[in-house]
Amino acid sequence: MRQSNLFTKTRKEAPADEVAKNxxxxxxxxxxxxxxxxxxxxxxxxxxxxxKINAIIREEMNAIGGQEMVMPxxxxxxxxxxxxxxxxxxxxxxxxxELKAGGVVGFGWTHExxxxxxxxxxxxxxxxxxxxxxxxxxxxxxxxxAKSGIMRTREFDMKDLYSFxxxxxxxxxxxxxxxxxxxxxxxxxxIGSQTYKTFASGGAFSKFSHEFQTxxxxxxxxxxxxxxxxxxxxxxxxxxxxxxxxxxxxxxLTKRKSIExxxxxxxxxxxxxxxxxxxxxxxxxxxxxxxxxxxxxxARSMGTIVDLLSxxxxxxxxxSVAPFKVHLVGLNLEDAATRDWVDGIYASLQExxxxxxxxxxxxxxxxxxxxxxxxxxxxxxxxxxxxxxEGTFEVxxxxxxxxxxxxxxxxxxxxxxxxxx
Amino acid sequence: MRQSNLFTKTRKEAPADEVAKNxxxxxxxxxxxxxxxxxxxxxxxxxxxxxKINAIIREEMNAIGGQEMVMPxxxxxxxxxxxxxxxxxxxxxxxxxELKAGGVVGFGWTHExxxxxxxxxxxxxxxxxxxxxxxxxxxxxxxxxAKSGIMRTREFDMKDLYSFxxxxxxxxxxxxxxxxxxxxxxxxxxIGSQTYKTFASGGAFSKFSHEFQTxxxxxxxxxxxxxxxxxxxxxxxxxxxxxxxxxxxxxxLTKRKSIExxxxxxxxxxxxxxxxxxxxxxxxxxxxxxxxxxxxxxARSMGTIVDLLSxxxxxxxxxSVAPFKVHLVGLNLEDAATRDWVDGIYASLQExxxxxxxxxxxxxxxxxxxxxxxxxxxxxxxxxxxxxxEGTFEVxxxxxxxxxxxxxxxxxxxxxxxxxx
Numbered sequence: 001m002r003q004s005n006l007f008t009k010t011r012k013e014a015p016a017d018e019v020a021k022n023x024x025x026x027x028x029x030x031x032x033x034x035x036x037x038x039x040x041x042x043x044x045x046x047x048x049x050x051x052k053i054n055a056i057i058r059e060e061m062n063a064i065g066g067q068e069m070v071m072p073x074x075x076x077x078x079x080x081x082x083x084x085x086x087x088x089x090x091x092x093x094x095x096x097x098e099l100k101a102g103g104v105v106g107f108g109w110t111h112e113x114x115x116x117x118x119x120x121x122x123x124x125x126x127x128x129x130x131x132x133x134x135x136x137x138x139x140x141x142x143x144x145x146a147k148s149g150i151m152r153t154r155e156f157d158m159k160d161l162y163s164f165x166x167x168x169x170x171x172x173x174x175x176x177x178x179x180x181x182x183x184x185x186x187x188x189x190x191i192g193s194q195t196y197k198t199f200a201s202g203g204a205f206s207k208f209s210h211e212f213q214t215x216x217x218x219x220x221x222x223x224x225x226x227x228x229x230x231x232x233x234x235x236x237x238x239x240x241x242x243x244x245x246x247x248x249x250x251x252x253l254t255k256r257k258s259i260e261x262x263x264x265x266x267x268x269x270x271x272x273x274x275x276x277x278x279x280x281x282x283x284x285x286x287x288x289x290x291x292x293x294x295x296x297x298x299a300r301s302m303g304t305i306v307d308l309l310s311x312x313x314x315x316x317x318x319x320s321v322a323p324f325k326v327h328l329v330g331l332n333l334e335d336a337a338t339r340d341w342v343d344g345i346y347a348s349l350q351e352x353x354x355x356x357x358x359x360x361x362x363x364x365x366x367x368x369x370x371x372x373x374x375x376x377x378x379x380x381x382x383x384x385x386x387x388x389x390e391g392t393f394e395v396x397x398x399x400x401x402x403x404x405x406x407x408x409x410x411x412x413x414x415x416x417x418x419x420x421x
Numbered sequence: 422m423r424q425s426n427l428f429t430k431t432r433k434e435a436p437a438d439e440v441a442k443n444x445x446x447x448x449x450x451x452x453x454x455x456x457x458x459x460x461x462x463x464x465x466x467x468x469x470x471x472x473k474i475n476a477i478i479r480e481e482m483n484a485i486g487g488q489e490m491v492m493p494x495x496x497x498x499x500x501x502x503x504x505x506x507x508x509x510x511x512x513x514x515x516x517x518x519e520l521k522a523g524g525v526v527g528f529g530w531t532h533e534x535x536x537x538x539x540x541x542x543x544x545x546x547x548x549x550x551x552x553x554x555x556x557x558x559x560x561x562x563x564x565x566x567a568k569s570g571i572m573r574t575r576e577f578d579m580k581d582l583y584s585f586x587x588x589x590x591x592x593x594x595x596x597x598x599x600x601x602x603x604x605x606x607x608x609x610x611x612i613g614s615q616t617y618k619t620f621a622s623g624g625a626f627s628k629f630s631h632e633f634q635t636x637x638x639x640x641x642x643x644x645x646x647x648x649x650x651x652x653x654x655x656x657x658x659x660x661x662x663x664x665x666x667x668x669x670x671x672x673x674l675t676k677r678k679s680i681e682x683x684x685x686x687x688x689x690x691x692x693x694x695x696x697x698x699x700x701x702x703x704x705x706x707x708x709x710x711x712x713x714x715x716x717x718x719x720a721r722s723m724g725t726i727v728d729l730l731s732x733x734x735x736x737x738x739x740x741s742v743a744p745f746k747v748h749l750v751g752l753n754l755e756d757a758a759t760r761d762w763v764d765g766i767y768a769s770l771q772e773x774x775x776x777x778x779x780x781x782x783x784x785x786x787x788x789x790x791x792x793x794x795x796x797x798x799x800x801x802x803x804x805x806x807x808x809x810x811e812g813t814f815e816v817x818x819x820x821x822x823x824x825x826x827x828x829x830x831x832x833x834x835x836x837x838x839x840x841x842x
Contacts, residue, residue, distance in 0.1 A: 005486070005488070006488065007488065007540070007543040007544075007549070007552045007554065008543070009542070009543055033539050033542070035492070035493050035495075035497065035535065035538075035539070036493075036495065036497045037522070038495070039493035039494075039495040040493065041490060041491065041492045041493060041535075041539060042490060042491045043490050044488045044489060044490050044554075046490075047489055047490055047491055065426070067426070067427065067428065067465045068465060068468055069462060069463060069464050069465050069467075069468055070462065070463045070468055071456070071462045072456050072457075072460035072461065072462060072576055073460075073559065073561075073576055074456075074457065074459070074460040074561075074575055074576050076456065076457045092521070093521075095518040095526075096518060097516040097517060097518045097528070097563070099563065100513070100514075100563045100564070100565050101458070101564075101565055101566065101567075105516075107518070107528070114456065114462075117456075118454050118456070118462060119428070121430070121454070122428040122429070122430055123428075128428070131428045133428065133465075138494065138559060140494075140495075142518070142520065142521045143521070143522075144521050144522055145522065146522075154495055155493055155494055155495050
């Protein structure tokens with residue numbers, strides 16, 4: 001893509017009302033635009049990152065049997081009254097609106113009630129189980145205060161998967177498989193080493209539930225971690241649970257700020273009983289379906305990556321989610337011969353299957369390099385009059401500043417095969 | 422995909438309250454689920470069709486310079502007051518809701534105001550023009566009556582592109598390019614031959630605007646068509662315009678029912694003046710940006726395809742948007758040797774890059790064939806004990822019932838190269 005066509009423009013300053021580092025950098029680098037408190041536009045660069053995150057999530061969810069669908073935002077109150085989650089006293093994040101045809105509709109902030117009702121049509125026998133539908137779909141939450149940039153907004157896409165199982169064993173097997181899939185996702189997103197499967201209170205249906213918490217100074221949450229043992233627990237568990245069964249004592253745990261990047265819940269039969277989702281087992285006995293829910297917010301993942309991996313110059317994307325692999329920075333483009341030559345390099349990179357952003361603007365080298373660092377694409381390739389004359393390109397790796405000089409052929413070969421991030 | 426894993430189940434009867442043919446068939450065949458009036462779930466099969474439609478739209482929009490992004494649903498009243506489209510008197514489809522933090526938010530039913538405001542940050546000079554951002558994003562419309570199945574719902578994804586031009590010539594060039602791109606899209610969707618670029622009243626900024634109307638008995642709209650001359654006009658134009666400049670007379674036109682599958686508008690400077698989107702031209706003079714908007718609803722396209730191309734047995738998808746290319750119907754699967762062999766055929770089809778749905782259920786042949794006709798995948802391949810013994814497969818083309826007998830090798834070769842729809 002040519003940067004001159006991309007309507008994204010980098011900015012020296014983020015908006016004054018934006019205090020979160022992730023949103024400041026993403027706004028300055030032209031990934032997002034703040035429309036109002038808690039509502040952002042994903043500009044072309046930002047949408048490319050989100051789509052790469054979504055693709056990773058989809059791959060891992062499909063690999064464990066997930067089936068993608070998409071449910072509506074508009075909510076019929078009857079379903080939520082059945083589970084006692086319609087009233088504003090019980091749920092404080094509803095957006096509701098009058099329906100012109102009469103009555104009130106809600107805007108979905110989660111989808112347990114909807115999917116449970118829907119599955120009544122598709123589940124009647126143990127032969128229909130287990131099932132693992134999921135969606136990447138927009139949630140609305142009427143937060144008193146939107147905060148932490150794109151981490152806590154009033155509308156956001158969420159990957160929410162729901163599991164439907166006949167037996168506790170079937171449920172546990174999927175719960176564990178999803179837990180492993182989540183760690184694969186966070187590893188692929190480049191935040192795996194700082195992310196802990198964290199023990200949280202379990203509620204009525206299991207001893208513990210689990211949050212996936214990423215250690216980060218910008219986090220709103222707090223976890224207690226033993227990095228050596230790879231164990232993390234949340235505040236409630238520290239206070240209430242017997243830590244010895246987790247193999248740690250309180251004195252071994254360090255309090256850290258963190259970001260909740262995912263969560264998995266055993267729901268038991270709470271929703272299947274409330275909404276009458278039953279099946280007939282092998283012995284002909286009718287039972288409520290055992291459920292679980294499993295969430296990841298792609299934008300929150302994106303914000304976490306920015307918070308964790310950026311440096312004083314700007315964003316540092318891991319290759320897996322970078323909007324492009326290579327940032328081709330053209331210099332001396334006011335010289336027609338140089339421009340023609342750099343245009344040719346751009347075309348050849350694309351022909352070699354390399355995902356490339358081409359800075360074809362007529363601007364000073366210093367400005368281009370600063371923008372390139374801010375945007376944070378993994379490899380910067382400088383194509384200038386000098387490069388043309390010498391036949392070699394300066395290649396800078398954004399993550400560590402490593403500089404190499406490559407010939408044109410090495411350039412195509414290197415980026416074609418090199419997958420180190 | 423294995424049909425036994427797909428939680429979709431075909432139904433003999435559509436819900437009693439669903440009168441539209443498109444929704445009846447799509448519900449019965451397991452593509453969609455009706456959550457409430459005007460709000461549907463796209464089940465795994467349905468989502469596959471929508472994603473194929475979206476991919477075609479994206480390709481054609483990107484080919485004319487479109488840049489994809491995504492804007493929020495939540496709307497700040499201030500922007501809409503500037504264009505006088507906030508009040509319920511002026512706009513009767515708003516969903517609005519109280520914000521817990523104070524104030525009222527709207528749920529976007531279109532995005533002219535949002536994109537105009539946003540582009541103020543990215544457009545200041547003629548050098549920044551033209552620009553063609555678009556999104557495929559959810560709209561909410563508080564319709565008094567949802568109707569026509571998935572054609573007119575209260576929430577739906579829309580592809581909305583907005584053009585920003587410095588001069589009328591620049592605007593006209595894109596308007597025409599988009600008009601051609603739309604016809605390419607409808608051709609690729611299999612409804613091109615029944616779709617007319619229809620002259621409609623132009624409003625303040627152009628003599629005519631254009632709707633894309635597909636002739637269909639199920640349509641809510643009415644157009645006046647001369648099929649031989651390839652000309653269509655809407656009711657207003659028949660009454661008010663001089664038809665001779667379109668090369669037809671009223672007596673040559675036939676009144677037909679139709680579905681509006683797309684529209685393109687010249688907006689002039691209405692929104693850029695209301696929301697202060699100006700640029701400096703080559704002579705240093707400040708001018709308002711000339712805008713246009715261009716919409717297509719993917720779900721409405723899907724419904725139109727179903728309405729037009731289905732027969733008495735069910736849906737008939739064109740290959741371009743079919744959820745799968747091949748429906749492998751396994752018979753005699755209660756016989757272990759046959760099941761192993763059919764499983765192997767399924768694996769080989771996939772290895773040969775063929776998109777295949779495998780009916781691996783243990784059910785009667787008659788039920789499987791009826792379901793297969795209802796679901797409407799382009800090619801049905803029957804793999805039975807008899808096929809195993811004879812070494813040939815019955816292949817039925819859904820569109821015309823044409824039957825062929827192919828060997829295993831022909832099967833892989835045929836579906837690998839054959840692109841006739």
